Amino acid sequence: MSEGLARVLWERYEPVHDLVYFAPEARRAADGLGLRGFWTGYFALRAAPLGPVAAPVVTSSFYVFHADRVARALPDAWRYATPEAVLAAREEAMDAAMTRVLGADTVSSPKVAEAAELAWAAAAAADTAGRVLGAANQALPAPRLPHVRLWQALTTLREHRGDGHVAALVTSGLGPVAAMVLKAAAGESDAALLREGRKWDRATWQATEEELRARGLLDPAGALTAGGTALREAVEARTDAAAHQPWQAIGEDGALRLAALLEPLARRVLGSRLIPAGNPVGLTGQLWRSGGDVPA
Structure with missing residues (x-):
């Protein structure tokens, strides 16, 4: 089975998963639970599978957020609603x-019922050793409705992939x-949106740009150098390789079938x-660039 299939599937399940954010x-x-403000809701909805954890756990596992952004939401969110109520x-x-x-x-x-069955089988088979968010989502019971079960399975696979991506960043010496x-x-997201949304100050951002120039990864104008491009591609390749294992449970035919079943769903979400x-997700494939309007 080609490891490139993991990326093909990600490009199709990520938009469906992203409904929980947008x-x-x-x-x-x-x-309705009393979790006022976008970020309080975001952190509670995404972190609820972990239980009533404190901010440092989420800062670590989500990786890219400044600790102050997380600390404004957690653990205060659990005073308004338990993780069980949030789930x-x-x-x-x-x-x-x-x-x-x-x-x-x-x-x-x-x-959709078929897609849910395939996705749940892959998610249930995922090796979650060292993957905190993937493991927490995998441990949740199966929702009764097939389409919600599909969403939860895709979320488990998405967080499993994200855990692997964080590991690839850490081993490459790339902090948040x-x-x-x-x-x-690399043109995958808007810099200001990333910096402001994740609550990093401009001075830290600029200092990091200077460090990356010193490492030969950015040129004076802030564009990727050949070395920066190579490192980014290596991180993405390691992420894809680390996300490959769950799909072996359903085989290449099953994975390709799931990709085909998910594509019209992804198009519909993107078309909405x-x-x-400029969102932070970072998908840049044809399906994403066209906003879902891709000929069948």
């Missing part, structure tokens, strides 16, 4: 968001800010324009 149903669910609200929000964005006929279709500077330099331009 769909208004997710924000309403967080508000229940998250499922309800994804049910509502997927039904609205994908359509009631789609979410109740045999194809360095990783974001190189991501922006819920996910903003």
Whole structure:
């Protein structure tokens, strides 16, 4: 099985997973629990599988956020809602968001049920040793509704991949800010959005740019050098390789079938324009660039 298949699948499941960040149903669910403000809801909804953890655990596992950004949300969020309540609200929000964005006929279709079965099998087989977010999501019970079960399986696979990506960054000597500077330099996201959203001050950002220039990874104008491009490609290749293992559980035919089933769902999400331009996700493939409008 080609390791490139892990990237093909990521490009198709990431937009579906991202509904939890950008769909208004997710924000309403967080508000309904008393989790006021986007970031409080974001951290609670994403961290709930870990239990009522303190800010340092989330700062470490999410990797790119300044500690102050996390500390403004956690552990205060758990005074308003338990992780169990947040997880229940998250499922309800994804049910509502997927039904609205994908359509009631789609979410109740045999194809979505098939996709859920394939994705759940891959997620259940994922090796989560050393992968905190992947393991926490994998341990959750299967949602009753097939489309919500699909979302949870894709979320487990997404966090499993993210854990592997963090490991690749650490072994490459790229800290949180360095990783974001190189991501922006590669044209995968907007630098200001990354810096401000993750609450890093301009001085730290600029100091990191200077460090990367000294390492020969950025040129004087802030663009990637050949060395910077090579390092970025090596990190992405290691991330893809580390994300390969779960797909072996369903085989190449199963993985290709899942990719085909997910593609129209990803197109629908991207076509909804819920996910903003310059977002931090970093997908740059044809499906993402076209906003989902890719000929079948």
